[in-house]
Amino acid sequence: MNLPIEASIDSVQSALLAPNGLEMDDLERVLASIMQHDVDYADLYFQASRFESWALEDGIVTDGVHSVEQGVGARAVSGEKSGFAYSDEIALPALQAAAVAARAIARQGQDKRIKAWARTEGHALYLPADPLGSLGDRAKVELLELLDREARKLDPRVKQVNASLAGGYDIVLLAATDGTHAADVRPLVRLNVSVIVEQDGRREQGSSGGGSRRDYQYFMDNDALLARDYAKEAVRQALVNLEAQAAPAGTMSVVLGSGWPGVLLHEAIGHGLEGDFNRKGTSAFSGRVGERVGSELCTVVDDGTLEHRRGSLNIDDEGVPTENTVLIEKGVLKGYMQDKLNARLMGVASTGNGRRESYAHLPMPRMTNTYMLPGQHAPEEIIASVKNGLYAVNFGGGQVDITSGKFVFSASEAYMIEDGKVTYPVKGATLIGNGPDVLQRVSMVGNDLALDAGVGTCGKEGQSVPVGVGQPTLLVDGLTVGGTNV
Amino acid sequence: MSHATEKEQAALAAVAEQVLQLAKAQGASAAEAAVSEESGLSVNVRLGEVETIEFNKDKGLGITVYFGQRKGTASSADFSSAALEDAVRAACSIATFTAEDPYAGLADAERMATEIPDLDLYYPWDLTPEAAIAQAKVCEDAARSYDAKISNSEGASLSSHAGTRVYANSHGFIGSYSTSRHSISCSVIAEDEKGMQRDYWYSVARDGKDLEAAVEVGKKTAARTLQRLGGRRIDTCKVPVLFAADVAGSLVSHMITAIRGGNLYRESSFLLNKLGEQIFPEFVHIHERPHMKKELGSAPYDSEGVATYARDLVRDGVLQGYVLDSYSARKLKMESTGNAGGVHNVLIEPGELDQQGLLREMGTGLLVTELLGMGVNTVTGDYSRGAAGFWVENGVIAYPVDEITIASNLSDMFMQLQAVGSDVDYRSNIKCGSLLIDAMTVAGT
Numbered sequence: 001m002n003l004p005i006e007a008s009i010d011s012v013q014s015a016l017l018a019p020n021g022l023e024m025d026d027l028e029r030v031l032a033s034i035m036q037h038d039v040d041y042a043d044l045y046f047q048a049s050r051f052e053s054w055a056l057e058d059g060i061v062t063d064g065v066h067s068v069e070q071g072v073g074a075r076a077v078s079g080e081k082s083g084f085a086y087s088d089e090i091a092l093p094a095l096q097a098a099a100v101a102a103r104a105i106a107r108q109g110q111d112k113r114i115k116a117w118a119r120t121e122g123h124a125l126y127l128p129a130d131p132l133g134s135l136g137d138r139a140k141v142e143l144l145e146l147l148d149r150e151a152r153k154l155d156p157r158v159k160q161v162n163a164s165l166a167g168g169y170d171i172v173l174l175a176a177t178d179g180t181h182a183a184d185v186r187p188l189v190r191l192n193v194s195v196i197v198e199q200d201g202r203r204e205q206g207s208s209g210g211g212s213r214r215d216y217q218y219f220m221d222n223d224a225l226l227a228r229d230y231a232k233e234a235v236r237q238a239l240v241n242l243e244a245q246a247a248p249a250g251t252m253s254v255v256l257g258s259g260w261p262g263v264l265l266h267e268a269i270g271h272g273l274e275g276d277f278n279r280k281g282t283s284a285f286s287g288r289v290g291e292r293v294g295s296e297l298c299t300v301v302d303d304g305t306l307e308h309r310r311g312s313l314n315i316d317d318e319g320v321p322t323e324n325t326v327l328i329e330k331g332v333l334k335g336y337m338q339d340k341l342n343a344r345l346m347g348v349a350s351t352g353n354g355r356r357e358s359y360a361h362l363p364m365p366r367m368t369n370t371y372m373l374p375g376q377h378a379p380e381e382i383i384a385s386v387k388n389g390l391y392a393v394n395f396g397g398g399q400v401d402i403t404s405g406k407f408v409f410s411a412s413e414a415y416m417i418e419d420g421k422v423t424y425p426v427k428g429a430t431l432i433g434n435g436p437d438v439l440q441r442v443s444m445v446g447n448d449l450a451l452d453a454g455v456g457t458c459g460k461e462g463q464s465v466p467v468g469v470g471q472p473t474l475l476v477d478g479l480t481v482g483g484t485n486v
Numbered sequence: 487m488s489h490a491t492e493k494e495q496a497a498l499a500a501v502a503e504q505v506l507q508l509a510k511a512q513g514a515s516a517a518e519a520a521v522s523e524e525s526g527l528s529v530n531v532r533l534g535e536v537e538t539i540e541f542n543k544d545k546g547l548g549i550t551v552y553f554g555q556r557k558g559t560a561s562s563a564d565f566s567s568a569a570l571e572d573a574v575r576a577a578c579s580i581a582t583f584t585a586e587d588p589y590a591g592l593a594d595a596e597r598m599a600t601e602i603p604d605l606d607l608y609y610p611w612d613l614t615p616e617a618a619i620a621q622a623k624v625c626e627d628a629a630r631s632y633d634a635k636i637s638n639s640e641g642a643s644l645s646s647h648a649g650t651r652v653y654a655n656s657h658g659f660i661g662s663y664s665t666s667r668h669s670i671s672c673s674v675i676a677e678d679e680k681g682m683q684r685d686y687w688y689s690v691a692r693d694g695k696d697l698e699a700a701v702e703v704g705k706k707t708a709a710r711t712l713q714r715l716g717g718r719r720i721d722t723c724k725v726p727v728l729f730a731a732d733v734a735g736s737l738v739s740h741m742i743t744a745i746r747g748g749n750l751y752r753e754s755s756f757l758l759n760k761l762g763e764q765i766f767p768e769f770v771h772i773h774e775r776p777h778m779k780k781e782l783g784s785a786p787y788d789s790e791g792v793a794t795y796a797r798d799l800v801r802d803g804v805l806q807g808y809v810l811d812s813y814s815a816r817k818l819k820m821e822s823t824g825n826a827g828g829v830h831n832v833l834i835e836p837g838e839l840d841q842q843g844l845l846r847e848m849g850t851g852l853l854v855t856e857l858l859g860m861g862v863n864t865v866t867g868d869y870s871r872g873a874a875g876f877w878v879e880n881g882v883i884a885y886p887v888d889e890i891t892i893a894s895n896l897s898d899m900f901m902q903l904q905a906v907g908s909d910v911d912y913r914s915n916i917k918c919g920s921l922l923i924d925a926m927t928v929a930g931t
Contacts, residue, residue: 057752060584060585060586060587061584061585062557062585062587062590063557063558063559063584064558064559064580064581064583064584065559065560065561065580066558066559066560066561066573066576066577066579066580067560067561067562068562068563068564068569068572068573069562069563070563070564079535080532080535081536081537081538081539082537082538082539083538084538084539084540084541085540085543086541086542086543088543088544088563088564089564101541102541104539105536105539137579137580137582137583138583140583141583141584141585159753160752160753160754196752196753196754196865198753203753203865203866204865204866205754205863247870247893249722249891249893249927249928250722250930250931251722251929251931280532280638280640282638282640282675282682282684284681284682360542360544362538362540396860397859397860398859398860399859399860399872401684401858403675403682403683403684404681404682404683404684404714404717404888406858406872406889407872408859408861408871408872408891410859410860410861427866428861428863428868428870429870429891429893430859430861430871430872430891431891432858432859432889432890432891433889434889480719480889480890480891480929480930481891481929482861482870482872482890482891482892482893482927482929483870483893483927484870484893484894484895484927485927486722486927
């Protein structure tokens with residue numbers, strides 16, 4: 001596990017630079033050429049990735065896709081301005097051209113020095129190994145076929161099974177004028193299954209899956225226990241939905257289950273605490289550090305340092321080691337998530353949250369794994385305390401308007417609570433609330449913190465990055481539930 | 487078409503042909519390749535200063551090989567001979583592991599486009615960063631100076647992109663065309679004692695000359711944002727809902743998703759087996775028009791080389807056809823509708839009334855101008871989304887509304903459509919006026 005970080009930088013360099021006839025000295029000269037303009041900071045981000053996916057439907061694996069991508073992005077920052085260009089060729093002429101384009105953001109000025117390289121000591125949260133080769137292609141196909149068989153044998157009402165297996169392998173190298181010299185090797189795997197069940201002409205779906213910064217053995221261990229669990233979970237959810245009745249409409253107490261329902265924190269709180277929106281004053285949380293934004297029961301962190309987690313990174317995409325950043329402590333807003341640019345402009349340090357989809361995208365403050373710390377109550381106690389309300393266990397996606405603070409997220413599995421007891425399932429309903437307000441309404445926090453299974457992808461300004469979420473069971477006094485039943 | 491473009495098309499075509507040759511040499515019985523190149527510029531100006539200048543230049547290759555009924559796919563952004571060989575080898579290797587799929591294969595040879603009409607889609611714009619910045623500044627200034635309550639800005643952006651795509655397959659089909667796409671957008675924030683609200687506006691066109699004037703985009707952005715100030719919740723109720731034109735297209739896109747071949751053969755659609763049945767009231771007609779000149783959704787052939795053609799999706803409220811590529815068509819024992827890769831310019835035939843007229847027709851209810859979240863279930867048609875807009879009384883806007891949800895089932899919403907507006911929003915692939923739905927559940931306080 002603990003491959004020396006020195007060896008990691010060297011191996012990444014020999015994979016990304018050497019075959020293209022580049023050395024660190026070339027990078028230094030290119031960065032120096034950018035600094036001939038009135039630029040505060042510049043960086044070069046080299047990346048090579050491999051990705052594959054295999055898809056099953058109607059009982060057979062019908063398609064597989066393999067893709068490779070590589071390139072370099074050059075960025076120049078001057079005050080609040082960023083100039084950015086990239087090339088899918090890793091070669092000196094292309095790099096020089098990108099540098100000339102990026103530095104056009106600022107006028108020609110004095111020749112600033114660049115700092116001597118300082119190798120970044122990143123975390124070692126995952127093995128720097130390529131997951132694509134960790135399992136033979138035949139075995140990948142058989143894993144998907146196993147999911148199909150498992151799902152179908154669980155219940156005769158299962159009519160359709162779709163499953164997919166995906167693996168990615170990303171190597172990145174950073175060189176920046178502040179002396180940053182860092183590298184990371186990032187594996188990521190994911191397995192998904194969705195089913196359609198039918199009974200008396202009614203069709204419903206259920207889906208499940210998981211992933212990790214590991215190789216495919218993650219799904220194969222213990223006779224593919226995890227993979228079988230995904231199949232079971234997808235079928236269970238679909239069968240629950242067959243029984244679901246119309247959801248209520250209106251404002252009521254809502255108990256949110258542990259784990260993936262933490263998408264609430266991601267949407268309602270997380271985005272609003274990203275440094276860029278707060279530097280610009282466009283977030284409903286802007287200028288509120290030190291203020292109470294939640295009940296005393298709420299402590300929320302963004303933690304990029306968890307081993308093997310989908311949202312974790314040894315270093316962020318600006319070469320800064322990720323951190324466990326306290327966002328809200330006992331209800332009080334502590335700070336924002338920062339990348340280098342916004343940290344500098346706000347006079348704070350980067351929190352290791354500078355992320356980008358690829359070399360062809362500009363970095364910005366993004367979440368890693370965002371979750372709430374556990375409280376005192378058993379989940380059963382929390383449910384028992386509710387006279388009438390909703391128990392929402394699983395969710396699809398969500399969205400937020402960071403300026404007004406309004407957020408939504410859609411339940412995919414929910415139940416009514418009547419007199420402290422979970423009674424019958426209701427159809428997926430969208431929940432809507434106001435970010436700065438919702439944590440103030442959290443009146444009970446469970447002792448059952450769980451993180452999601454590793455399926456989250458977050459979109460911001462057209463860029464997608466893998467993230468994690470989590471929370472214990474929570475009681476929110478008064479969320480608007482968007483069902484049809486008035 | 488310019489000489490430079492012809493040269494670019496020829497270079498990409500050579501890559502496609504080389505890849506097909508390599509596939510053949512590896513023993514593939516059939517193959518198809520898509521090759522593309524795109525470049526562009528985007529600038530963003532915020533509070534009167536440049537915020538970002540981004541230069542884009544992307545290229546890509548996708549190759550699919552068939553060994554009999556087995557299929558494999560690979561992609562690469564590197565066009566060197568070694569990289570092309572690697573990609574073909576990867577695709578061929580995958581095809582040794584995928585299963586025999588009786589429905590796999592290229593689209594039928596006789597469906598290949600034989601003529602490639604010039605749809606007037608390519609207007610490269612010789613736009614310098616300085617000129618782009620100047621326009622974006624004009625746009626943002628117009629928004630910021632519109633009213634004192636405009637307190638902050640997310641900026642104004644101008645972007646210009648142009649590129650070329652080639653598609654070739656082992657039937658001997660090879661086609662290429664170039665397209666451009668330019669846009670200007672703005673987003674500002676208004677503030678009063680109750681808090682901040684944000685909204686945006688944009689214009690997009692194949693030809694930069696067809697973009698809405700920067701000043702107008704800025705003014706519209708400001709006016710839309712100001713209107714939202716003081717948004718409040720309303721009591722939970724069941725009322726008529728008018729979807730403004732720029733969000734109404736989403737309802738048509740849910741219909742399109744539900745009649746896509748993939749969702750039909752997987753039996754995961756609320757419109758399963760509805761071909762020939764009434765899914766809208768009789769006054770509703772929905773067309774697909776792939777050959778409209780200069781339009782954003784136009785394409786001479788689909789992503790399998792199948793000629794696209796004009797047709798009715800819905801006539802007199804009755805569903806006339808599905809949205810099929812060759813694979814889903816074979817699974818459903820039907821014919822491809824030339825929709826590999828999606829639909830091309832869907833138009834819902836406009837009615838007589840503009841939005842004002844529809845508000846009067848609605849009387850009392852909700853005007854929805856923004857939708858949030860993904861609460862649409864294609865399997866069941868269940869619909870529940872976050873919304874913002876305006877409460878309407880006696881045909882007149884009374885006050886802004888936010889933090890509410892609207893819910894129903896799409897099958898019911900379609901049948902309960904009361905009117906289609908004349909105020910068609912032409913900016914997207916789905917061209918739709920405002921839509922008035924008889925009744926939906928609004929969840930609020």
